Structures are given as structure tokens and as C-alpha cells.
Amino acid sequence: MSLDRDRAVAYVEGYGKTWETWDVEGLVALHNEDVVYVAHPEERVVGREALRSYFQRQQAEQGTVSVRMGTPVIDGDHVAAEFWVTATKGDEEAAFTGCFIARLEEASGQCTHFREYWFDLEGHVGAYEGWGE
Numbered sequence: 001m002s003l004d005r006d007r008a009v010a011y012v013e014g015y016g017k018t019w020e021t022w023d024v025e026g027l028v029a030l031h032n033e034d035v036v037y038v039a040h041p042e043e044r045v046v047g048r049e050a051l052r053s054y055f056q057r058q059q060a061e062q063g064t065v066s067v068r069m070g071t072p073v074i075d076g077d078h079v080a081a082e083f084w085v086t087a088t089k090g091d092e093e094a095a096f097t098g099c100f101i102a103r104l105e106e107a108s109g110q111c112t113h114f115r116e117y118w119f120d121l122e123g124h125v126g127a128y129e130g131w132g133e
Contacts (some may be wrong), residue, residue: 070133
């Protein structure tokens with residue numbers, strides 16, 4: 001199966017926008033009912049209901065966020081993209097950068113399997129030149 005580029009780009013853009021605004025229902029809607037979401041090797045979330053709870057916990061932990069998404073890389077039914085996030089919770093400022101790989105359904109464009117890797121940074125650190133290309 002080969003994923004339509006527009007559908008893959010829409011997933012990446014939608015993920016970034018709904019994360020930045022903490023539109024939890026929008027985030028959940030990007031994923032199918034039986035999604036397997038691996039946020040960390042020791043944290044595997046299965047199904048939309050569990051994903052909703054995961055995103056609500058993340059919102060409480062991260063606070064206000066600014067999300068940048070890199071240019072998607074598409075191969076078959078997979079899309080990968082880098083992300084760069086600055087977060088502010090009270091007086092605390094942080095940043096983290098990483099990448100995700102998502103498998104999307106061809107017909108719906110919803111994610112069936114998701115995994116991500118990231119690095120935590122201190123303060124509001126901006127992206128380096130060439131990031132996300």
C-alpha cells in the first residue's frame with residue numbers, strides 16, 4: 001500500500017495543531033479505535049479511550065506548548081516527522097525535540113500504530129539551522 005501524500009501531510013499537520021491547542025478530542029480522532037501508541041519503550045497505550053487519558057495527562061504535565069512539525073517523510077503506509085516543542089508550566093520552561101513514526105490507514109488516514117522518541121532540553125531552546133528538513 002502506498003499512502004497518499006496529502007493524507008500523510010494532513011496527519012502530521014493535524015497532530016501538531018491539535019497538540020499545540022490541547023484539542024484532546026482532535027488528537028484522539030486522528031487515531032483509529034484500536035490504535036497502538038508507544039510513547040516510550042515502557043509506556044504502551046492501546047485504544048482511543050486510553051489514548052484520551054494519556055493526552056490529558058500530557059496536557060497537565062506539559063502546560064502551554066508551542067509545537068513545530070518538520071517536513072514529513074512518507075514511505076508506503078508510514079509517515080515520519082520531527083517535532084520541536086517549547087513548554088511552559090507555571091514558572092518552568094522546557095523544550096523537547098524528537099521524531100515520530102506513524103502507520104496510517106489508506107482509506108481513513110487515521111493512525112493505527114504510533115511510536116516516538118525524544119530528548120528533553122532545559123529552558124526554551126530554539127531549533128537549530130536545518131532542523132525539520
